[in-house]
Amino acid sequence: MITPDSLLQSLPVWLSADLVTPAFAYLDPGTGSMIVQLLLGGIAGALVVGKLYWQRFKGFFSRKGTASPAPSQDD
Amino acid sequence: MNRPIPDPGSFRDPCGRIYHCGGKVYRTITAQARDDFEFVRGTGLIDRLVGDGRVIAGELVSADGFPNGLAEGVAHVVEHPRLPFISYPYEWPFPALKAAALLHLDIQTEALDAGVALSDASAYNIQFRGAQPAFIDLLSFRRYRDGEMWSGHRQFCEQFLNPLLLRAKCGVAHNAWYRGSQEGISASDLRRLLPWTSKLSRNILLHVVAQSAFQKVSMTPSANGKAPLQTRFPTASYRGMLAKLRGWIATLEPADTGATVWRDYAKSHSYADDEIAAKQGFIAEFAQALKPKLIWDLGCNTGDFSAVALGNGAKYAVGFDMDQGALEQAFARAASTDLSFTPLYLDGANPSPSQGWNERERPGLAGRATADAVIALAFVHHLAIGRNIPLPDLAAWLTGLAPHGVVEFVPKRDPMVQRLLALRDDIFPDYTAEHFQHCLSQSAEIIEARTVTQSGRTLIRFRRPVTGR
Numbered sequence: 214m215i216t217p218d219s220l221l222q223s224l225p226v227w228l229s230a231d232l233v234t235p236a237f238a239y240l241d242p243g244t245g246s247m248i249v250q251l252l253l254g255g256i257a258g259a260l261v262v263g264k265l266y267w268q269r270f271k272g273f274f275s276r277k278g279t280a281s282p283a284p285s286q287d288d
Numbered sequence: 289m290n291r292p293i294p295d296p297g298s299f300r301d302p303c304g305r306i307y308h309c310g311g312k313v314y315r316t317i318t319a320q321a322r323d324d325f326e327f328v329r330g331t332g333l334i335d336r337l338v339g340d341g342r343v344i345a346g347e348l349v350s351a352d353g354f355p356n357g358l359a360e361g362v363a364h365v366v367e368h369p370r371l372p373f374i375s376y377p378y379e380w381p382f383p384a385l386k387a388a389a390l391l392h393l394d395i396q397t398e399a400l401d402a403g404v405a406l407s408d409a410s411a412y413n414i415q416f417r418g419a420q421p422a423f424i425d426l427l428s429f430r431r432y433r434d435g436e437m438w439s440g441h442r443q444f445c446e447q448f449l450n451p452l453l454l455r456a457k458c459g460v461a462h463n464a465w466y467r468g469s470q471e472g473i474s475a476s477d478l479r480r481l482l483p484w485t486s487k488l489s490r491n492i493l494l495h496v497v498a499q500s501a502f503q504k505v506s507m508t509p510s511a512n513g514k515a516p517l518q519t520r521f522p523t524a525s526y527r528g529m530l531a532k533l534r535g536w537i538a539t540l541e542p543a544d545t546g547a548t549v550w551r552d553y554a555k556s557h558s559y560a561d562d563e564i565a566a567k568q569g570f571i572a573e574f575a576q577a578l579k580p581k582l583i584w585d586l587g588c589n590t591g592d593f594s595a596v597a598l599g600n601g602a603k604y605a606v607g608f609d610m611d612q613g614a615l616e617q618a619f620a621r622a623a624s625t626d627l628s629f630t631p632l633y634l635d636g637a638n639p640s641p642s643q644g645w646n647e648r649e650r651p652g653l654a655g656r657a658t659a660d661a662v663i664a665l666a667f668v669h670h671l672a673i674g675r676n677i678p679l680p681d682l683a684a685w686l687t688g689l690a691p692h693g694v695v696e697f698v699p700k701r702d703p704m705v706q707r708l709l710a711l712r713d714d715i716f717p718d719y720t721a722e723h724f725q726h727c728l729s730q731s732a733e734i735i736e737a738r739t740v741t742q743s744g745r746t747l748i749r750f751r752r753p754v755t756g757r
Contacts, residue, residue: 242437245475246442
């Protein structure tokens with residue numbers, strides 16, 4: 214059954230964002246919590262998450278489209 | 289002055305540590321945390337929160353009084369009042385965990401107004417005085433930087449929200465799981481258990497489902513050389529998140545609201561009003577004679593006898609029971625009548641062990657046995673017959689908990705014991721009042737034994753020899 218739960222599960226993403234983290238943070242805030250806060254941070258935050266997914270999407274096709282370099286003769 | 293002893297449970301935050309010295313409690317603030325500590329003090333936030341009892345008091349004392357005793361690099365030393373009893377979230381009943389969660393969110397919200405943030409969201413930073421939660425960790429308060437994220441959100445979910453949801457959505461009490469997993473309950477574990485209908489809720493979708501799904505995201509620096517995406521968490525969103533969580537948690541109630549075995553025991557028990565009066569009179573005399581600073585009430589039910597002790601000279605009572613319904617009523621009683629009574633979850637046959645890092649981070653029940661007196665009414669038969677604990681072991685354990693005590697012995701002919709024996713063989717030939725008194729007398733002096741019901745229930749008052757323990 215397709216549920217919101219399973220849809221979320223199927224979305225892999227690598228996040229590369231410069232977030233304002235507290236000084237002396239001795240606690241790992243957790244990626245899940247940070248992305249939830251990005252979404253809650255309003256349009257700007259949601260756009261960041263959207264952009265991350267878009268980069269991932271583009272990255273997937275651009276990697277496929279790029280021919281791997283020919284092996285060097287020296288090998 | 290005695291050498292200060294570092295508290296084995298206070299090591300996570302490098303900004304300071306708790307020490308015990310000469311019966312007093314001290315907190316150090318290291319040089320790296322000095323600026324934040326002084327900034328927070330300057331805002332007046334802590335004074336306000338201490339003023340209405342939501343944060344434990346802390347008085348600056350001179351660090352010069354601790355030669356060689358403290359770790360190096362200490363900027364400040366604060367003395368805290370000693371609390372009557374330290375309890376842990378796995379011992380709290382549902383309404384206590386909920387009250388603690390709401391306190392945490394309220395403090396966060398007020399802190400933001402003062403330009404201060406909390407660096408973590410550990411439930412262990414909250415302790416109870418009666419049914420009133422109080423925040424105990426001064427070092428959690430830090431200067432808020434505009435746009436910073438709520439770094440304690442995940443911890444808040446694991447240590448407060450998810451254990452509450454387990455009971456509110458699945459009808460399962462948090463205590464046993466939390467005790468086995470001191471960091472609380474993860475979003476990914478809870479997500480597997482929640483009924484799918486509950487996942488239609490925006491709050492659950494966000495704080496449990498989405499958080500758990502996104503937790504698998506790999507957070508790495510930009511690998512392709514591009515500048516990382518710049519983002520910030522607006523203060524208004526931070527406030528909104530806290531307010532929404534608070535509003536939601538305030539509505540959470542246990543899903544299993546049906547009758548529990550002992551919730552209505554005070555109304556439905558098997559003995560008459562004059563017999564209750566006799567029991568109450570015995571406890572009242574005991575409390576008046578001893579005026580204990582701290583009394584433990586094993587099998588406290590809804591707290592009737594703790595209330596009697598407190599009304600007759602006891603200063604503070606900690607109740608223990610394993611019936612969630614009874615504990616919830618006990619907590620409501622303590623809250624509504626402002627009793628110095630904290631009811632906690634405890635299975636007498638399996639008390640909280642010493643656990644955490646090096647098995648010393650969270651002391652077990654025995655390590656916190658500082659009571660002046662203990663009462664155990666309608667308790668012994670549950671362990672002796674319900675759980676097969678031998679009477680000599682039980683007597684030695686009870687007399688080891690406090691130097692003075694009152695224990696009720698319920699004989700076999702009592703309907704409550706008959707109920708325990710209804711579906712099993714009576715393998716307890718030694719279960720008699722005489723034998724139990726003999727067992728108690730091995731480690732304590734019997735001061736009085738009084739039969740208080742027609743069925744033969746006997747209250748036994750004991751005193752441990754001064755040289756005991």
